[in-house]
Amino acid sequence: MTDEEYTAALEAERVARCDRARYIVREEHGAFHILRRNGAGQAWGVARYTTSETADLAAAFLNRLKEDEA
Structure with missing residues (x-):
């Protein structure tokens, strides 16, 4: 495997990992409620907030952390 192929494989893995799960907000x-939804559409609760602004901010933060981790 060449360096270019290895780099492309790592990038493809990073993209796939980021696309798998997303944090969403549902009332x-x-x-x-902040829910973690996987690629199959299944979702489970992570946290509950009283205002939509706080929930949206927390979901955006979690999604950004997940992208940075990848």
Whole structure:
């Protein structure tokens, strides 16, 4: 494997990892829930907030952390 092929494989893995899961906000029962949704569309709760602004900010922060980690 050449250096270029190795670099391309690492980049493809990073992109796939970033595309797999996303943090989303969903309103349910008067609260705003942050959910982690995987590539198959399954989602599970991570946290609950009382305002949509705080939930959106937290989800954006978690998504950014995930991208930086990749």
